[in-house]
Amino acid sequence: MRKAVVAEEESEIFRECDLDDKFRKPRSESKERILENFRTKCSSRKHCWGLIKSRLPIVDWLPRYSLKxxxxxxxxxxxxxxxxxxxxxxxxxxxxxxxxxxxxxxxxxxxxxxxxxxxxxxxxxxxxxxxxxxxxxxxxxxxxxxxxxxxxxxxxxxxxxxxxxxxxxxxxxxxxxxxxxxxxxxxxxxxxxxxxxxxxxxxxxxxxxxxxxxxxxxxxxxxxxxxxxxxxxxxxxxxxxxxxxxxxxxxxxxxxxxxxxxxxxxxxxxxxxxxxxxxxxxxxxxxxxxxxxxxxxxxxxxxxxxxxxxxxxxxxxxxxxxxxxxxxxxxxxxxxxxxxxxxxxxxxxxxxxxxxxxxxxxxxxxxxxxxxxxxxxxxxxxxxxxxxxxxxxxxxxxxxxxxxxxxxxxxxxTMYWKKVPHLWRISRLDAVTWIVACFAVISSSVSVGLVTGVGFSILTVLIRMRRAPGISLRKVLAGGVYRNTKKYHTLSNKDLLIYQFTGPLFFGNKDRFNDSLIGHLGYDPVKLNLRREAEDDIDSPSEQIRETSSIEEQNLNTSDLSQNRVDIPMITKRNTALLPTPYRVVILDMVRCSFTDSDGARTLTGVCVALQGLGLAVMIVSCTDHVKSSLKASWENVDDVIFVSLESAIKYSNLETLRT
Structure with a gap:
């Protein structure tokens, strides 16, 4: 069992995998419990009678009927x-x-x-x-x-x-x-x-x-x-x-x-x-x-x-x-x-x-x-x-x-049209849905209008999901409140970027997620990492040896702080000096991402790998179980970067900064 990261003052859980190792119930027990409950319901007369009453409610309320x-x-x-x-x-x-x-x-x-x-x-x-x-x-x-x-x-x-x-x-x-x-x-x-x-x-x-x-x-x-x-x-x-x-x-x-x-x-x-x-x-x-x-x-x-x-x-x-x-x-x-x-x-x-x-x-x-x-x-x-x-x-x-x-x-x-201005103030997409249904009924029939209206409503949901924006968060108060930097006066922290995507990540909006993150970073990490790798390939062997020895010396100096810790790529001056922006830590807050598909998971993991290749510390926080399982299927080492919460990721990054 992987142990939790041990800080100097107290023992605290940072990563999601450590939390799962300590507190998550074994899946085998859950499956056995489900099968046991199923066998109990099938063999119990009480549960069979409950099933009959749920499908024939008259069997339930008629015996309790009181004439008086x-x-x-x-x-x-x-x-x-x-x-x-x-x-x-x-x-x-x-x-x-x-x-x-x-x-x-x-x-x-x-x-x-x-x-x-x-x-x-x-x-x-x-x-x-x-x-x-x-x-x-x-x-x-x-x-x-x-x-x-x-x-x-x-x-x-x-x-x-x-x-x-x-x-x-x-x-x-x-x-x-x-x-x-x-x-x-x-x-x-x-x-x-x-x-x-x-x-x-x-x-x-x-x-x-x-x-x-x-x-x-x-x-x-x-x-x-x-x-x-x-x-x-x-x-x-x-x-x-x-x-x-x-x-x-x-x-x-x-x-x-x-x-x-x-x-x-x-x-x-x-x-x-x-x-x-x-x-x-x-x-x-x-x-x-x-x-x-x-x-x-x-x-x-x-x-x-x-x-x-x-x-x-x-x-x-x-x-x-x-x-x-x-x-x-x-x-x-x-x-x-x-x-x-x-x-x-x-x-x-x-x-x-x-x-x-x-x-x-x-x-x-x-x-x-x-x-x-x-x-x-x-x-x-x-x-x-x-x-x-x-x-x-x-x-x-x-x-x-x-x-x-x-x-x-x-x-x-017939007076429903009076609600359209109020509907417009609440949601313009709902008002547009009303107009679309209007033309569908006028041009065809009520049945076609109803189906068109429902279909357009579903389409608006997909549009909202596809146009989910990405925002940058910073601390507003000392108590740990984080808000959008475009709408609030926040405390300055130039080394840290907290990026939150406000919707599910799937094939329809993966490009929007990528473009939005690039806009907040100021550069494309995937392209920049590829260019760096191409430059490293043409470096002389002597330079590579000197760089390797310097990195090993830094690892030796910090190895005594945490022996059981799985290292996030080290933040070095050499790696980040030539970046267009001064960010050294990138936290991806996925608390509002309800699900992701294979394309979305590959996009997210590709960005994380590229940022790590540039020498930045990457952390993913507040993932749902579905998002975690999708990321694990796409990236073998994703457990090392998934953290329990935003506060734990920030605290961990501060400890890493002190160690380096």
């Missing part, structure tokens, strides 16, 4: 959310370019799977505006233009089933290889892109609406226009009341349900469809349309289902975490992905389009006081009752009322 404690909140929330499902399902189905009855299917059947696999008590699965917009753009590419007819059969719904099954498969394929960190990273970029794309899609839709309005203004149906204005005004007043008296209202007033009831009644009594040609929902089938997914089309729809899956993922995880933090319970991100996938797969057999959680319904669950996932079953039962026995009551419902529900409920999304 939880039933009232679940029943109230289930009935209330079920009532809200009805107008939203009818409206959002038309937003997805589908018959209104499909929205009732989505609000009923996929919801049955979430309590079995889901871990959140508060989110409400069903129809969702943003997913409906994306589904609409996907279906227009695969479904005939006369798709949404007044009569619907299971054969007609088969494209939805195939798209829905593909979305469910996409949802389930992610958790197997997804960690919590990956989920966080995915969610961070997807939430912004979903809001941007949905806002822009609505804005683009408004532009197209205005163009068509001007083109066909002479064909305007005055009765439909009046119904639309009245419905929007009614809902705006109701939403304003809910927002103003939010603190006093235990649950939001379901104005959408009142609008559906009032508009349907007036449309039936006044015969708006027959007398004034106001479009109504029409025949609502009371039967359930069953359809089996066609596996042959899953591949064709797989890539189109990815934006739908991304949107559902991001919104679901955001809502789950929000309510989990508020009510102090835990959720499993991967399990939520699995639950969403199972909901979608079940819905594919009942002619549904992809489902997702809605903030409005989830907030009702929270306001009413839902206690468990059982409320989702009750809301599904309410929608199923309406679907099976009350469907004919909605035949006179004006489609203008459903359009008003859509416009009012997603009006806040």
């Amino acid at each position: 404690r939880d039933a009232f909140g679940d029943v109230t929330a289930g009935l209330t959310v079920g009532v809200v499902h009805i107008p939203q399902g009818l409206a959002y189905a038309q937003l997805a370019s589908l018959p209104p009855v499909v929205g009732l299917y989505v609000s009923s059947f996929p919801v049955l799977m979430y309590p079995i696999f889901g871990t959140s008590k508060h989110i409400s699965m069903g129809t969702f505006a943003i997913v409906s917009v994306i589904v609409s753009s996907v279906l227009t590419q695969h479904v005939p233009s006369d798709y949404c007819g007044p009569y619907t059969s299971s054969t007609t719904f088969s494209p939805i089933s195939r798209a829905h099954f593909s979305t469910g498969y996409t949802t389930m394929s992610i958790p197997a290889n997804t960690t919590t960190a990956d989920t966080d990273c995915l969610q961070k970029y997807d939430n912004r892109m979903i809001e941007v794309c949905s806002a822009l899609s609505l804005c683009v839709g408004l532009v197209q609406i205005f163009v068509e309005l001007i083109r066909n203004i002479s064909d305007t149906n005055i009765a439909t226009l009046i119904v639309s204005i009245l419905c929007v005004t009614f809902l705006m007043i109701g939403k304003t009341i809910n927002e103003r008296y939010k603190a006093k209202l235990r649950i939001p007033i379901p104005w959408e349900l009142f609008l559906v009831a009032i508009s349907t009644s007036l449309s039936y009594l006044l015969e708006l469809h027959a007398k004034y040609d106001v479009d109504a929902v029409g025949i609502v089938p009371s039967a359930i349309a069953l359809s089996a997914p066609n596996g042959g089309d899953v591949v064709a729809l797989f890539f189109d289902s990815i934006p739908v899956a991304i949107a559902s993922f991001a919104i679901a995880i955001s809502l789950c975490r929000m309510y989990a933090i508020k009510h102090s319970y835990n959720i499993d991100s991967n399990q939520e992905f699995l639950a969403l996938g199972m909901c979608n797969i079940l819905g594919s057999f009942f002619s549904c389009y992809p489902c997702g959680p809605a903030l409005s319904r989830s907030s009702i669950n929270d306001g009413v006081g839902v206690k468990s996932q059982l409320g989702s079953y009750l809301s599904s039962i309410v929608v199923a009752v309406v679907l099976l026995w009350m469907g004919p009551l909605f035949e006179a419902l004006p489609q203008a009322a459903l359009a008003a529900i859509i416009i009012v409920n997603i009006r806040h999304v």
Whole structure:
């Protein structure tokens, strides 16, 4: 075992290898412990039961369910959310370019799977505006233009089933290889892109609406226009009341349900469809349309289902975490992905389009006081009752009322452009991402815009990593605080250069690392070392002998200070006299370098070898385990220059200076 460097006053560890020799746990023990834990979990009934509960959360919470404690909140929330499902399902189905009855299917059947696999008590699965917009753009590419007819059969719904099954498969394929960190990273970029794309899609839709309005203004149906204005005004007043008296209202007033009831009644009594040609929902089938997914089309729809899956993922995880933090319970991100996938797969057999959680319904669950996932079953039962026995009551419902529900409920999304100046002040790259997503949506579609926005966000991360700057550090205070010399007044130390690279070192930024270090040194150590070696090759043998003997004398004079020390190349006047800068010690601070690849490791070790060849003392400090392993694979003697911390490297260099 290599001993630590012994100073004159006290014994202290400087190098990382000395720290590893003394305190690092043997790797064999870690592997054996992992295998032992695996064998214990596989053979223990307790751990197997825990695995079952983690994949089927209903097995965990249902035995602990208390009728006295939880039933009232679940029943109230289930009935209330079920009532809200009805107008939203009818409206959002038309937003997805589908018959209104499909929205009732989505609000009923996929919801049955979430309590079995889901871990959140508060989110409400069903129809969702943003997913409906994306589904609409996907279906227009695969479904005939006369798709949404007044009569619907299971054969007609088969494209939805195939798209829905593909979305469910996409949802389930992610958790197997997804960690919590990956989920966080995915969610961070997807939430912004979903809001941007949905806002822009609505804005683009408004532009197209205005163009068509001007083109066909002479064909305007005055009765439909009046119904639309009245419905929007009614809902705006109701939403304003809910927002103003939010603190006093235990649950939001379901104005959408009142609008559906009032508009349907007036449309039936006044015969708006027959007398004034106001479009109504029409025949609502009371039967359930069953359809089996066609596996042959899953591949064709797989890539189109990815934006739908991304949107559902991001919104679901955001809502789950929000309510989990508020009510102090835990959720499993991967399990939520699995639950969403199972909901979608079940819905594919009942002619549904992809489902997702809605903030409005989830907030009702929270306001009413839902206690468990059982409320989702009750809301599904309410929608199923309406679907099976009350469907004919909605035949006179004006489609203008459903359009008003859509416009009012997603009006806040169209205001996202107001956040762009604030986004610009926080991060200009994020603001540029918004603009890129804008042009992608305008020029193509919502799905392409979402994928483009997410891809550009990942590209900005790579750009930030590639443009990571290198800075020079010096001491600001006597207490060991080091800061950037360009931003702080620092204490002078002309013999020491502390260089810190502020990002990972890989093939994309290795040249930037090299150029930045050259800029701080004032010369290229690799080229200068090669030139020195070429000059030494043409020196006379007598000069080489004199230089060798002088170096040996210096080594003999300093050998008594530390017998067990592995020598760093000696700092001699002959080696450093002709250098463009007076630095005699170079410390490379890698505390902010999270990883390095083979190219980055070769670049770093090449610079270190070149600096040592010029007679400078080189030290690398604060390396992560990944960086250390990469450097060891690239340079055999790297253990001699890797130090525990910046302070230990500086203290060691001071001792070396005293010895020389």
